Each structure stands twice: as C-alpha cells, then as structure tokens.
Amino acid sequence: MKLRHLLASSMIMLSTAVWADPTYRLFASNERDNTVSVIDTRTGEVEATIDIGQRPRGIGLSPDQSTLYVAISDDNAIATVDVKTLEVGPRLVSGDDPEAFDVAPNGNIYLSNEDDATASVIDVVNNEIIAIIPVGIEPEGVAVSPDGSIAAVTSESSNMVHIIETEGHTVIANILVGARPRGLAFNSDGSLLYSTSEISNEVQIIDTSSYSIIKRVSLDSIENSRPMEIAVSPDDNIIYVTTGRGNSVAVMDANTLDLLDNIPVGNRVWGLTLSRDGSTLYTANGVSGTVSVVDTQARKELKQIEVGAFPWGVTLDD
Amino acid sequence: MKLKKLLASAFCGALLIPAATMADVLEVTLHYAGPESGSAWKGVQQGVDEANLQGQFLGQNYQIQVVNPDDIDSIEDITVLLMATDEETMLNIAQHERLSNVAVFNLTSGSDALREACQPNLLSTIVSDSMKQDALAQWQERNPDTPVSAQAWHEDFEKFAARQLNNRFSRAHGVPMDDEAWAGWAASKMVTDSIARTQNLDSSDMLTYLKTEIAFDGQKGDGMTFRENGQLRQIILLIDEANEIVAEAPLRGVSGGLDSLGQNNSCQ
Numbered sequence: 001m002k003l004r005h006l007l008a009s010s011m012i013m014l015s016t017a018v019w020a021d022p023t024y025r026l027f028a029s030n031e032r033d034n035t036v037s038v039i040d041t042r043t044g045e046v047e048a049t050i051d052i053g054q055r056p057r058g059i060g061l062s063p064d065q066s067t068l069y070v071a072i073s074d075d076n077a078i079a080t081v082d083v084k085t086l087e088v089g090p091r092l093v094s095g096d097d098p099e100a101f102d103v104a105p106n107g108n109i110y111l112s113n114e115d116d117a118t119a120s121v122i123d124v125v126n127n128e129i130i131a132i133i134p135v136g137i138e139p140e141g142v143a144v145s146p147d148g149s150i151a152a153v154t155s156e157s158s159n160m161v162h163i164i165e166t167e168g169h170t171v172i173a174n175i176l177v178g179a180r181p182r183g184l185a186f187n188s189d190g191s192l193l194y195s196t197s198e199i200s201n202e203v204q205i206i207d208t209s210s211y212s213i214i215k216r217v218s219l220d221s222i223e224n225s226r227p228m229e230i231a232v233s234p235d236d237n238i239i240y241v242t243t244g245r246g247n248s249v250a251v252m253d254a255n256t257l258d259l260l261d262n263i264p265v266g267n268r269v270w271g272l273t274l275s276r277d278g279s280t281l282y283t284a285n286g287v288s289g290t291v292s293v294v295d296t297q298a299r300k301e302l303k304q305i306e307v308g309a310f311p312w313g314v315t316l317d318d
Numbered sequence: 319m320k321l322k323k324l325l326a327s328a329f330c331g332a333l334l335i336p337a338a339t340m341a342d343v344l345e346v347t348l349h350y351a352g353p354e355s356g357s358a359w360k361g362v363q364q365g366v367d368e369a370n371l372q373g374q375f376l377g378q379n380y381q382i383q384v385v386n387p388d389d390i391d392s393i394e395d396i397t398v399l400l401m402a403t404d405e406e407t408m409l410n411i412a413q414h415e416r417l418s419n420v421a422v423f424n425l426t427s428g429s430d431a432l433r434e435a436c437q438p439n440l441l442s443t444i445v446s447d448s449m450k451q452d453a454l455a456q457w458q459e460r461n462p463d464t465p466v467s468a469q470a471w472h473e474d475f476e477k478f479a480a481r482q483l484n485n486r487f488s489r490a491h492g493v494p495m496d497d498e499a500w501a502g503w504a505a506s507k508m509v510t511d512s513i514a515r516t517q518n519l520d521s522s523d524m525l526t527y528l529k530t531e532i533a534f535d536g537q538k539g540d541g542m543t544f545r546e547n548g549q550l551r552q553i554i555l556l557i558d559e560a561n562e563i564v565a566e567a568p569l570r571g572v573s574g575g576l577d578s579l580g581q582n583n584s585c586q
Contacts, residue, residue: 115485137368138482158372174375179535199535
C-alpha cells in the first residue's frame, strides 16, 4: 500500500485519481459460457460468477482500477463491471468483433476488431470511438506503451506488428514478424516490445527506437508450444510466456530470451497476469477450465481454480 | 526520424492512399493458368487481395496474370505458376524446359499419379485422393456404422482461425470456401508471404524456399510443409451425412501424424 501511495503522488498526471484499497480480486473471462469468474486471491475461492455477454475475451481494468472492462465479441461491445460492487454497468461501444485490448494511461481503450482488419480507440468518458485505424488481417494482441505515446497491434494473418502513435492515431511502423503473431508486452520504460508468434513458435524483442527486431528465439524445446501472451516482471528481468497447447508458462531472460524454466500449468493456456509485486502469476487455461496460480520465485504451480468454460484472459485488482 | 515522419504521413488513412505513392513498392506478378471462374480462381484472388492488404504496409503490390498453357514460351518473367487445369496439362507444363526452376502449383487435381511422378517443381496445395481415402479408412476402423466424407476444408471449420478465413472469403465472394478455394488461397498466400520475407522474385530461389524453408500458416493448425513428392501436408476433415464436421484426420492415436495420410513416396 505504501508503495502504491508513493507512486500515486509522484505521478502528478493522475491528479484526480484516488487509489482505492484493492480488492485483490482476479477476473477471468470465460469465452464459451458468457461469464466472468471473480476469484478472491486471498482465499483462492471463486466468490462470484457474472453474466457478462456473448463471447467474452479481452479483459482489463481502468487506470484507477475501479472498472473492469470485458470485450464481448459477439455482442460487439465492451462490458463494464464495478470492481468493488461487482455490478454490471453500461456497455461501451467497440466496433465489430472486439477481441483483445489495452487501456492507455489516459483511460482510452485500444482494441483489435478481428474481422474488420482495424484497431479502434474508445473514449471511455464519452463512450465513443475516436479513431479507427486500418491494420493487417486478423488483428489480435494490443499493448499501449507505459507513457501512452504508442500502441502496438499484431495482425495474425498478415504477420505484422503495427506501431500506432497515439496523438494522431496513425501507423508509423510495420514490423514483419514470425507467422501468426499473438501477444505483445512492453517493458517498464517502453524501450522494448516483446511479441510472440504462434505458428513460427517464436518470441521476439522489438527495439522501439528503431522499430526493428533485435532478438528472436524459438521455443522448439517445449513440446507442442504455441506462444501466446506475455507478462514482464516488475524489475524487467524476466518475461513469462504462455505456450497454448504446450500447457506451460515459459520463463525467459528478458534480455537474452534464454529459456530459464518451463512451468506446467493447465491445458491450452492463453491469458496471464502478474501480481503487482511480481510474486504470483495467474493463467487462464482454456481447455482445463481453470485458472492456475503460480509462485514465480519457486517457479511452481501452486494450484488450479475451477472457473467457467474456456477461460480466455485474466486481470487482477491488486 | 525523417523517414519515420514520411512513413507516418504515407500511412495516414492507409486504405485511401494507393500503395503506388510509396517510394519503393515491389511490383509482383503471379501467373495463373485455368478458368477465370470457379473455386480455385476465387481462392487465388482471395490470397492476392490479402497479400495486397499486407503489401500496403510493407511495400509490395501483387497482380495476377492469366496465361494460356500453350503460350508458356512467351512469358517474360515468371516467379511461380498457379494451375487449375487438368492433370495432364499440369504435368506437361511442369516438365517444360523453360519452367524447370519455377514452382508450378496444382490447385485442383487429386491425382495420385501426379504425386508419384515426383516432378521436383510441382507443388500440390490441394489434397490427393489417397489422403482422403486414408482419412476415411482411419475413421471407418473406429466408427464402422457412421458414414462420412473426407474434405480438405469446410465452411463451418472454426479451429485455428479457420472461422476468420471462412468469414472473409464468404464476405468477399458470396459463396463458402471449399477445397479448391482453400488450395488457391493457400498457394497464393504462401508465395506472397515468402516474397514479403525474402523480397526476392527469382523463381529458383522461391522454389527452394517453398520446399525447404516455409512453415506455412494455412489456418489449419501447425506450420505446413511439403513432402518430397510436392504434396502439402495437412489435416483432412471428416464430414457426416448432416454436413457436420465430426473429426479431423489423422485421428488421435494414429501413428505417423500427417504422413499417415496419402503417399509419402521418396523421390530419390
């Protein structure tokens, strides 16, 4: 808590934000049964299941962590939930078929419209789409840089990482990466962008000063690996990569991409999130219908918690 | 930074600005022999349209040149030839001296003889008859009472982002994607994917690249590769009498994986 207050007061841009006490709730979007599971991470129990809308996939929190956003793809909308009361709020516009998204520091939502080959920017306050940006085919992963200056979007079928500058919402770079790019994550100062490629089974580092790939490695040593989502440790030293049907989380050196460890979790693991202190990792295991809790120090799965049908992503209020 | 700014302005509304305004656009022609109607043709067009969308960002512009197989001598530059003709014409053209280092794609023939010919520059994206027969045999061994048919593709196939490909094909062409449409899409997509990576239009380099380097994302699962006999390895869908997908071959537990389907003859 102290660190959090310190951070809040040092970040003057958040002048009106008041950090609420965290709920320590983990939210999982269950793609096949149209619900969100709410787990109290202090007890490891599911405390609520929320009917959210058709085909929930991308999931995330507002910058002040008061509101949960869930992309409900088949309803063409973003659902909102009050993180404290768990009440479902008004839906936000999203354009067609919203899949993954990230929330910028100013609160705007950057999302991929999978069937439309576009990325959209949602002004949450006015509930309007303020930009539609043409990208490659089957846009998927989205990440906004920590300072909010650029957003990155992958296009799965066109094999690109697109860089969008957020002031004018124009594409400023297109990086050809391995086949079927999926997840993206920035390091804490935004100097490096990590990306995964599912079919070529690679993890790549993109330098955001040159927008070029400076390192790429294959995860061939992990059986059935299809790299998906990425989380960067708070100290920027480690990245965690879910491997899909590899049913594991790859632990990699964030600079060399050396594979340090491979932690078995549930089946067809996609989404993941780290606790703020980096000590605990949570994964959404689609085929198992569970969320794994992983101790990152011991690099061991502690338990699996049953959630709904085909969990897609997870996000944590801590 | 200057380049970056230039690019930024060029991409302002990328769909509105023709790719030709970009300084260094690579112009690419893919040659095609066959009817300018029907599934394979639509599939080729779909692949090229998708490549042109990618090319708007990366600086390639693709077009299809339709050729008559009889006029093969008069073609100036050729990178690949996509064919939707009868099998005899395909083999004759592939054996044509002028095309010995050019990848010739079979988009429509299931002929086993064509695979057994081991013509080194002939690549089949369409499945062979024996691949379907083997898929059916695997099914019948386990489910003798449920009749099924074998297909390379199906309009209701959803896994591996097949759903997205089905959506955009039917949206563009008003008909569902079928086996030949997929084969046409796959051939043009893998060629254009390769060009985006290699920036090289040399036919001989392309042929080597296709046969040794690619792990093609055909939206049918793992990265796809060619057998020595030129057949693209791929799963086969088993469809019941209600037109529902009931299984994917190779069926679970069958040894040999994708090579349990069809001939895998050595061409030494």
